[in-house]
Amino acid sequence: MGAVLVSVLTWAILDFFQNRQLKEIFSADLSKKLDDQAFQDRLRFDQTLKGIATNIDLIAEHPMVRQHVLGLKLEQGNWDQDETVMVPIVDGKPGWVPRLPKTVDAVLILDHAKRIREIWRTRMIDLPNRIMAPTEHLLQRSHDQPYLIQDNEKLYLTTNTEVQNSTGQPFAYIMYVSQIDSLFMLKIRGFLNHGDSITSFISGISAKVLVSNDPVRIPESTPLEALEADYLIIGKSFLDYGNSELKAGLATLMPKTSFSRLIEPVTKIGRQQRALTAAIISAAFVLLMLALVRAIRGLSERVNGFTERYFDTLPQQSGKRDEIARLNSNFERLTQEVLGSRKALQNEAIRLGLEIDEHKKTEQKLLREKAISETANRSKSDFMSNMSHELRTPLNAIIGFSDAMRQEIFGPISPEKYKSYPNDIHESGMHLMDLINDVLDIAKIEAGKLELYEEEVSITRIMESVRRMICGKADEKKVDLAVKVEGGLPPLRADERKLKQILLNITSNAVKFTPSGGTVYLSAGRKKDGNLELIVKDTGIGISKEDIARVFQPFFQVDSKITRAYEGTGLGLAITEGLVEVHGGSMTIDSKEGEGTSVIITLPAERQVVGSPQDKISIKRQEG
Numbered sequence: 001m002g003a004v005l006v007s008v009l010t011w012a013i014l015d016f017f018q019n020r021q022l023k024e025i026f027s028a029d030l031s032k033k034l035d036d037q038a039f040q041d042r043l044r045f046d047q048t049l050k051g052i053a054t055n056i057d058l059i060a061e062h063p064m065v066r067q068h069v070l071g072l073k074l075e076q077g078n079w080d081q082d083e084t085v086m087v088p089i090v091d092g093k094p095g096w097v098p099r100l101p102k103t104v105d106a107v108l109i110l111d112h113a114k115r116i117r118e119i120w121r122t123r124m125i126d127l128p129n130r131i132m133a134p135t136e137h138l139l140q141r142s143h144d145q146p147y148l149i150q151d152n153e154k155l156y157l158t159t160n161t162e163v164q165n166s167t168g169q170p171f172a173y174i175m176y177v178s179q180i181d182s183l184f185m186l187k188i189r190g191f192l193n194h195g196d197s198i199t200s201f202i203s204g205i206s207a208k209v210l211v212s213n214d215p216v217r218i219p220e221s222t223p224l225e226a227l228e229a230d231y232l233i234i235g236k237s238f239l240d241y242g243n244s245e246l247k248a249g250l251a252t253l254m255p256k257t258s259f260s261r262l263i264e265p266v267t268k269i270g271r272q273q274r275a276l277t278a279a280i281i282s283a284a285f286v287l288l289m290l291a292l293v294r295a296i297r298g299l300s301e302r303v304n305g306f307t308e309r310y311f312d313t314l315p316q317q318s319g320k321r322d323e324i325a326r327l328n329s330n331f332e333r334l335t336q337e338v339l340g341s342r343k344a345l346q347n348e349a350i351r352l353g354l355e356i357d358e359h360k361k362t363e364q365k366l367l368r369e370k371a372i373s374e375t376a377n378r379s380k381s382d383f384m385s386n387m388s389h390e391l392r393t394p395l396n397a398i399i400g401f402s403d404a405m406r407q408e409i410f411g412p413i414s415p416e417k418y419k420s421y422p423n424d425i426h427e428s429g430m431h432l433m434d435l436i437n438d439v440l441d442i443a444k445i446e447a448g449k450l451e452l453y454e455e456e457v458s459i460t461r462i463m464e465s466v467r468r469m470i471c472g473k474a475d476e477k478k479v480d481l482a483v484k485v486e487g488g489l490p491p492l493r494a495d496e497r498k499l500k501q502i503l504l505n506i507t508s509n510a511v512k513f514t515p516s517g518g519t520v521y522l523s524a525g526r527k528k529d530g531n532l533e534l535i536v537k538d539t540g541i542g543i544s545k546e547d548i549a550r551v552f553q554p555f556f557q558v559d560s561k562i563t564r565a566y567e568g569t570g571l572g573l574a575i576t577e578g579l580v581e582v583h584g585g586s587m588t589i590d591s592k593e594g595e596g597t598s599v600i601i602t603l604p605a606e607r608q609v610v611g612s613p614q615d616k617i618s619i620k621r622q623e624g
Contacts, residue, residue, distance in 0.1 A: 019267055030254070034234040038252040041199050045250060046453065048188050049146035050496075052101050053159045056176050057144060059097055060161045068096035069109055069163050069172045072118055079111045087116050087132075094120040103178050103187050110160075110173040114139060117172075125179045131158065137403060139173070144465075148180075153221065155180035155210055185213040198231075198253045218253065231255055395433050402426035450582050452495040456609050459492060459524050459532070460485045466503045467522065470511060478516040486525035491609045492532065498579045505576045506536045506599045513597070514540035530605035537598040543591040551589065583607065 059065050073079050093100060094107050097120075105125050109118040116132060128151035130138060141147045142158040149156050157178040162170035178184060185199065200212040202224060209227075212218040224233060231253040405413065406422035413419050467483045474481040492499070503522070510520045518539040527533050543551060551573050580587045584604050591597035 022267060031232065031234055034232065034252050034254055038199075038234055038250060041252065042250050043453070044188055047455065048101075048103060049157065050455075052104065052157070052176055052178070053145050055099065055101050056159055056161050056174060059099070060163050060174055062098055064096045064098060065174065066163060066165070068094075069174070070165075072109060073111070073172070076117060079113075079117070082113070085115060085117065087119055089119045089121065091121050091124065093122050101176075103184055104176045105179050105184075106177040108175040108177065110134070110175060112171055112173075114173060123179075123183075125177075127177060128152065128154070128156065131156065131175075131177055134175075136407070142175075150210075153210075181211050182213055182215045185211060200251050200253060202249055202251050212253075224251075227253060230257075391432075391436055395429055395436070399426060399429040399433065402429060450578065452498065452582060454493050454495055456491040457494055457496040457499065459489055459534075462496065462500050463503065463522055463524060465500060466507055469504060470507050473508065474511050474520065477511060477514070479511055479514050480519040481511070482519065482521050484521070484523045486523075489524065489526065489532070489608075492603065493607050493609055494583055494603070499583070502576050502579050502601065503534065503536070505573070506601075509573070510536050510538035510540060510597065510599075514538045518596075527602070530608075532603040532605070532608065534601040534603070535598060537596065539596040542593040542595050542597055543589065544593045548589055548591060 076085070078085065097107060100107070100122070105121065105123040106127060107120040107122075108116055108131075111117050114134060114136070116134075119127070128149075130149060130151055138147070138149070138158070139160055142160050144161050145159060147158050149158065157180055158175060160173050160175035163172040163174055165171050198212055198214045198218050200209045200218055202209055207224045209218055209220060209222045209224070211220060218227070227233065232255075234252045234254065402422045402425040404410070406419075406426060413422070463483050463485055467481060471481055507520065507522060514520055520539075521535070521537040523535045523537075525533055577587050580601055580603075584607070586602050588600045588602075589597065590600065
C-alpha cells in the first residue's frame with residue numbers, strides 16, 4: 001500500500017513539472033516557427049522593395065517609356081521655363097510602362113528641374129506634399145533604391161531614376177510611389193494568411209503598429225505595450241533602406257488564446273500517457289517488491305542451511321533479526337577480504353585523485369581565461385553598438401541641419417563668409433558617419449556576426465552600378481574607368497549589397513591612388529576551374545612588397561606619414577577581405593611600387609546559379 005501511495009505522489013509531482021516543461025518546449029518551438037515565419041516575411045518584403053527599385057531601373061531604358069516622356073515634353077512645351085506648371089493626374093495603369101509591379105500605386109514624371117509634369121495613379125491614394133514637391137534631399141535618397149517616409153501617420157515608399165535620351169543624357173526622371181498599408185502587405189506574396197498569426201509593420205521610435213495585414217484585429221497606431229498582454233510578439237527585425245528617415249520593422253503577432261488552444265490537446269495526451277505509464281510502473285514495483293521479499297527469505301534459509309552443515313550448529317529460532325545477524329556473521333570473513341582490497345583501491349584512488357586535481361586546476365584556469373576573453377569581446381561589441389547609436393543621433397541632426405543650411409531653406413546665410421561652413425560641416429558629418437559604419441562592420445566581422453542576405457544577382461548589373469557610382473570621382477580626377485564582363489556569366493547566389501560594397505571599396509581605392517591621366521580597369525570572368533574571378537587593376541602609385549602583407553590590417557595605411565597625401569581610415573581593405581571570406585571567396589593583391597596594383601577576388605563556382613538566364617557581353621568605358 002505504501003508503495004502505491006509513493007507512486008501516486010511521485011506521478012503527481014512529475015506530472016506538474018513535465019506539463020510545465022512541455023509548455024516551455026512547445027512555446028519555444030512555436031516561437032522558433034513564428035521567428036522563421038517573420039524572417040521569411042522580412043525576405044519577401046525586402047525582395048518586393050528591391051524588385052521595385054530594379055524594375056524602375058529597367059523600364060527607364062525602355063523605348064515606350066522614353067517615347068512617352070519625349071511626347072509629354074513636346075506636348076507641354078515649357079520644360080525649359082522656370083514657371084509653375086499644372087500637373088495632370090490620370091487614374092489608371094499607365095500602358096506605356098511595361099511590367100509595372102502590382103505594389104506600385106502611382107507613377108510620376110519629373111522634368112530636368114525635378115518638377116512633377118504628370119501623375120498616373122493605379123490606386124486612389126492621396127500623395128503628400130513632400131512627394132508632390134520633392135526636395136533634392138528626397139530625390140537623392142530615393143535614387144535607384146527604396147526610400148521610406150512617413151507623413152501624417154501614413155507610410156510611403158519612393159524610388160526614382162533618370163530617363164535618358166538617345167545620346168545617353170538624362171532629360172527627365174520617373175518616380176514610383178507606393179502607400180504602405182494593409183492592401184500593400186496583402187499584395188506581397190506570402191502575407192495573405194499565416195493561420196492565427198498577424199504580420200505588422202511597427203515603428204521603432206514610438207513602439208506602435210503602423211500597418212498590419214489584419215487591421216480589424218490590430219488597428220493602426222496601436223501601442224505594442226497594449227498588445228503584449230494578449231499577443232506573442234516575435235521577430236522585431238528593423239529595416240534600413242537607403243538611410244531612410246523612418247526606423248521601422250516587421251513583427252509577427254500570435255494571440256495567446258491560440259497558443260493555449262494549440263497546446264491543450266498535447267498536454268491532455270501527455271497526461272493520459274503518464275497516467276498509464278504510472279499505473280504500469282506501480283504494478284511492476286509491487287511485483288518487484290514481492291519477488292524481492294521472496295528472494296531474501298530464500299537466501300536466509302540457504303544461509304541457515306550452510307551454517308548448520310559446515311559449522312555443525314543449529315540456527316537460532318529467535319526471529320528475523322537474529323537471522324540477519326547470523327547472515328552477517330557468516331559474511332564477516334568475506335568482508336575482511338573485501339576491506340583489504342578496498343584499502344588498496346583507496347590508495348590507488350588517492351593517487352589518481354591528485355592527478356585529476358591537477359588536470360582540473362589547469363582546466364579551470366583555461367576556462368577562466370576563455371571567459372575573460374569572451375567577456376572582453378562581448379564588451380567590445382556592446383561598446384561599439386551602443387556608441388554607434390549614441391553617435392548616430394547627434395550626427396543625423398548635424399548632417400540634416402547642415403544640409404538645410406547649405407540649401408538656405410529658411411533664407412540666405414549672411415555674412416557671405418559663412419556660406420562655406422555648412423558644406424564643411426555636412427561633409428565632415430558624412431565622413432564621420434562612414435567611419436562609424438566601417439568600425440561597426442569590422443566589429444561584426446571579428447565577432448563572426450556578419451550575416452548574408454543571399455539572392456540571385458547579376459554581376460553585370462552590379463559592375464555597371466559600381467561604374468556609375470565611381471565615374472563622377474574618376475571624371476573629377478581625370479582618370480579613365482573601363483569595365484569588361486565576360487559573356488555568358490550566370491547569376492550568382494550572393495548578398496548584392498555586400499558584393500557591391502566589395503567592388504566599391506576596391507575601385508574607389510584604385511581611383512584614389514591613380515594620378516590624373518591614369519586608367520582603372522574592372523573585369524569579370526570565369527577561370528578554368530569554374531570559379532568566378534573579379535579583377536580591379538589600376539596604373540596608380542602601387543604598393544611596396546613590405547606593405548602588401550599588412551594592407552588587410554584594420555587602420556593600416558600605406559602612406560602612414562604624419563601628413564598623408566591621401567585621406568582615409570585604413571578600414572576599407574580589412575572590411576572588404578571579411579566580406580569576401582563570408583562569401584567563401586579569397587582576395588589577393590599583386591602590385592609593384594610605381595607601376596600600379598591588381599586586386600583579384602575569387603568566388604567559388606558553387607555560388608553560380610546553374611540553369612538561370614545568362615548575362616550577355618557588356619563592355620563599357622568612361623573616359624575622365
